[in-house]
Amino acid sequence: MKSKIGARVGSRRPIKMWSEGGSFVKGVALGGVFYLLLSLLGSFSPNAKSGSEDLHQHHHVQAQSNDNLKQLSESQTQELKDQVRVYCVIMVQPKILVYWAAAVGTWSKHCDKAVFYTSESSKALEAVDLQERDGWARLCKALKHAYENAGDLRWFFVAQPMTFAIIENLKYLLLTKDPSEPFYMGNALKSGELEYVAYESGIVLSYEALKRFVGVLDDKNKCPIRVNRLWKLSEDKQLAMCLKYTGVFAENGEDAHGMGLFNGKSLDALIKESMKNNPKNVVEGCCSDFAVTFNGMTPNQMQVMMYGVYRLRPYGHDFHDLLMFDPPEGSDND
Amino acid sequence: MAKGQVQDLCTYLDSYLRNQKNIYIYVLFRSRSLFITGLMIGFMSLQYFLDSDLPKSHEEDARQGDQLEHKGSVNLTSPTNSSQTTRILCWIMTGPKNMVSRTKHIKETWAKRCHIVLYMSSVRTDFPTVKLNVSEGREHLYWKTIRAFEYIYKEHLDNADWFLKADDDTYVIVENLLYMLSNLDPEKPLFLGRRFQPFIRQGYMSGGAGYVLSKEALRRFMKGFATGACTHFSSIEDMALGKCMETMKVEPVDTRDVKARQTFHPCPPELHLARQFQKNPWYLDYEYYPPIQGPGCCSDFAVSFHYIYAVQLYALEYLAYHLRPYGYKYRFLSRENKYFNGTTKQLPLGPCPSVLEKDTQLPVEAGNPAE
Numbered sequence: 001m002k003s004k005i006g007a008r009v010g011s012r013r014p015i016k017m018w019s020e021g022g023s024f025v026k027g028v029a030l031g032g033v034f035y036l037l038l039s040l041l042g043s044f045s046p047n048a049k050s051g052s053e054d055l056h057q058h059h060h061v062q063a064q065s066n067d068n069l070k071q072l073s074e075s076q077t078q079e080l081k082d083q084v085r086v087y088c089v090i091m092v093q094p095k096i097l098v099y100w101a102a103a104v105g106t107w108s109k110h111c112d113k114a115v116f117y118t119s120e121s122s123k124a125l126e127a128v129d130l131q132e133r134d135g136w137a138r139l140c141k142a143l144k145h146a147y148e149n150a151g152d153l154r155w156f157f158v159a160q161p162m163t164f165a166i167i168e169n170l171k172y173l174l175l176t177k178d179p180s181e182p183f184y185m186g187n188a189l190k191s192g193e194l195e196y197v198a199y200e201s202g203i204v205l206s207y208e209a210l211k212r213f214v215g216v217l218d219d220k221n222k223c224p225i226r227v228n229r230l231w232k233l234s235e236d237k238q239l240a241m242c243l244k245y246t247g248v249f250a251e252n253g254e255d256a257h258g259m260g261l262f263n264g265k266s267l268d269a270l271i272k273e274s275m276k277n278n279p280k281n282v283v284e285g286c287c288s289d290f291a292v293t294f295n296g297m298t299p300n301q302m303q304v305m306m307y308g309v310y311r312l313r314p315y316g317h318d319f320h321d322l323l324m325f326d327p328p329e330g331s332d333n334d
Numbered sequence: 335m336a337k338g339q340v341q342d343l344c345t346y347l348d349s350y351l352r353n354q355k356n357i358y359i360y361v362l363f364r365s366r367s368l369f370i371t372g373l374m375i376g377f378m379s380l381q382y383f384l385d386s387d388l389p390k391s392h393e394e395d396a397r398q399g400d401q402l403e404h405k406g407s408v409n410l411t412s413p414t415n416s417s418q419t420t421r422i423l424c425w426i427m428t429g430p431k432n433m434v435s436r437t438k439h440i441k442e443t444w445a446k447r448c449h450i451v452l453y454m455s456s457v458r459t460d461f462p463t464v465k466l467n468v469s470e471g472r473e474h475l476y477w478k479t480i481r482a483f484e485y486i487y488k489e490h491l492d493n494a495d496w497f498l499k500a501d502d503d504t505y506v507i508v509e510n511l512l513y514m515l516s517n518l519d520p521e522k523p524l525f526l527g528r529r530f531q532p533f534i535r536q537g538y539m540s541g542g543a544g545y546v547l548s549k550e551a552l553r554r555f556m557k558g559f560a561t562g563a564c565t566h567f568s569s570i571e572d573m574a575l576g577k578c579m580e581t582m583k584v585e586p587v588d589t590r591d592v593k594a595r596q597t598f599h600p601c602p603p604e605l606h607l608a609r610q611f612q613k614n615p616w617y618l619d620y621e622y623y624p625p626i627q628g629p630g631c632c633s634d635f636a637v638s639f640h641y642i643y644a645v646q647l648y649a650l651e652y653l654a655y656h657l658r659p660y661g662y663k664y665r666f667l668s669r670e671n672k673y674f675n676g677t678t679k680q681l682p683l684g685p686c687p688s689v690l691e692k693d694t695q696l697p698v699e700a701g702n703p704a705e
Contacts, residue, residue, distance in 0.1 A: 023366070023369040023372070024368040024369065024372040027369040027371060027372020028373070028375055030372075030373055030376065031372060031373035031375060031377035031380070032376040032380045033376075034373070034376075034377055035377045035380040036380065166659050168661055168662050169659060171661075267652070267653075268646075271645050271649050271652070274648070275644065275645070282442065282648045283443075283651050283652045283655070283656055284656070287652065289657060290657075300607075303629075304603050304604045304607060305653075306629075307632065308650070308657070309658070309659055310664070311632075311634040311664070311665075312603075312653060312654050313634065313635070313654060314510060314635075314654060315509050315512075316509050317509070319658070321661040324661050324662075324663050325659070325660075326663055327665050332628075332629050333629040334665070
């Protein structure tokens with residue numbers, strides 16, 4: 001009898017196994033359907049816009065990978081290209097005329113609009129004369145002028161005289177970012193509680209961020225132009241404070257590997273550091289393939305950068321980038 | 335049924351039912367967890383399949399570019415033999431005191447792109463260096479060159495088609511050199527480099543900028559010394575070798591690109607790219623072809639620069655192979671037009687100022703393409 005009962009129990013086992021298998025299959029099917037539903041819902045709002053009052057939760061801004069770009073149509077990519085045009089705010093001084101001239105003859109040709117802002121005018125070169133000795137006041141006036149003369153340009157890049165910038169790589173970083181959102185980025189550093197973008201490696205502002213800055217500018221409590229010498233911060237920290245009052249926070253510009261794109265030192269200085277820190281991997285450990293800025297470049301070094309960036313390359317290495325930028329008209333060194 | 339049997343049956347049934355309950359709970363649990371597992375697997379596999387049917391990201395493109403440069407042999411089509419690979423042997427003229435400060439960095443950067451690389455010194459080391467029977471020093475440079483080519487002729491003649499000599503402060507972009515060579519026949523007596531004059535009628539190639547001998551040119555160089563047609567008449571290595579080349583009827587090649595821009599450079603890029611100098615730099619007096627100062631000096635597909643030490647070596651490596659402007663449409667595209675001139679046409683001497691007549695105005699040379 002025992003054995004008979006045992007036999008019957010045994011015969012039920014395969015049936016049970018089948019129904020267990022069935023529940024697995026049901027699970028797989030339901031999981032797939034669930035995912036499809038989610039992705040369909042997601043595709044209804046491709047540019048998920050957070051409210052302009054929201055704070056940016058992440059402080060690291062990375063360039064888009066080609067995967068995301070491939071999902072866009074041709075007309076959409078053209079639209080992006082038009083939207084990512086840059087107004088370069090280049091701060092110069094007559095006593096370093098040779099750097100001024102170097103910027104004119106090199107990287108600034110790649111800006112959609114390059115305007116030079118000086119402390120005092122010079123007959124040799126064209127610039128907006130701010131007639132201002134104080135560095136912070138100069139920056140305030142320059143940014144205000146840029147905002148008022150932006151036209152249809154929506155991104156602003158602030159550079160110092162010895163900065164060298166690769167505007168195409170800046171555009172690549174900004175590609176799918178909406179300038180009606182407040183973006184303030186570059187090489188983000190921290191001083192106590194304040195996170196700010198370092199001046200010497202270039203400051204990037206979206207139209208919205210600049211608009212908010214101009215709105216709070218000269219508010220005696222939040223963002224005075226004339227600051228008592230005792231409480232004077234460096235210009236970049238001062239800018240960060242003003243922007244903080246309007247809810248705009250500094251973000252670090254990085255490539256897809258997390259390497260910084262904005263450099264406050266010259267290429268040679270960074271190579272030297274890398275030789276010390278990564279002797280077996282000097283070049284890869286130094287700097288990003290899509291670096292946007294270097295600083296402390298002499299005029300001759302800027303000419304070498306123009307050649308090295310825009311011309312010199314090994315035959316046979318082709319890239320299939322999704323957006324193409326034309327070389328500037330009437331230029332012979334790029 | 336006997337009492338004992340009923341009891342047995344009850345005990346059995348009881349334990350059976352308990353078992354069943356346990357089995358039931360166990361099975362229920364198992365089926366629930368299977369269901370949840372199935373749910374997750376279904377979700378994730380669909381996500382994987384729908385999101386990854388796109389091609390590589392740009393970082394992978396860049397990485398693929400890196401892989402191209404690390405390949406030992408590069409397949410380039412040449413008009414003579416389309417299935418042939420152009421093989422190059424690179425030898426670096428160096429010595430014990432420069433191994434750490436200079437040669438080490440060459441090994442870390444461009445040397446690995448040659449099919450064969452040899453470091454020629456007066457001592458044998460595990461770097462590895464080849465020991466040549468010479469002394470170190472400027473006066474022995476031509477002996478070093480002769481001994482180096484002797485060694486290469488003996489050990490490696492059949493292992494390569496072209497033979498590059500470089501200094502331990504020369505930076506070479508090997509891909510550009512290989513492309514240039516892929517259009518030429520190594521069985522012809524040819525030599526390439528930065529063409530200098532005077533001293534040698536047909537010109538000679540600057541030693542520091544690096545020069546290349548074809549297989550046939552190497553054979554003739556050896557033959558010259560074997561027959562006594564070539565001798566060690568001077569310690570100025572590049573000029574003396576140029577004389578032997580002329581004697582053995584090896585033809586110098588015009589290595590400028592189709593826009594008359596140079597590919598081999600005897601100085602660092604900043605010297606050539608500077609638009610003007612207060613005083614003319616020394617190499618302008620040696621130029622065989624009309625010299626160009628400023629951006630027109632240098633081809634986009636430059637082959638070499640000289641006086642490049644550690645930091646600049648890595649900087650050039652970064653600029654040429656790594657840093658690039660995203661999406662930039664280069665003005666000078668290689669695919670559309672063959673970029674390299676490659677003629678061995680003998681240009682009449684005269685257009686370049688000789689060492690003595692520095693102030694002569696340069697007449698426009700009929701053969702050169704106007705910009």
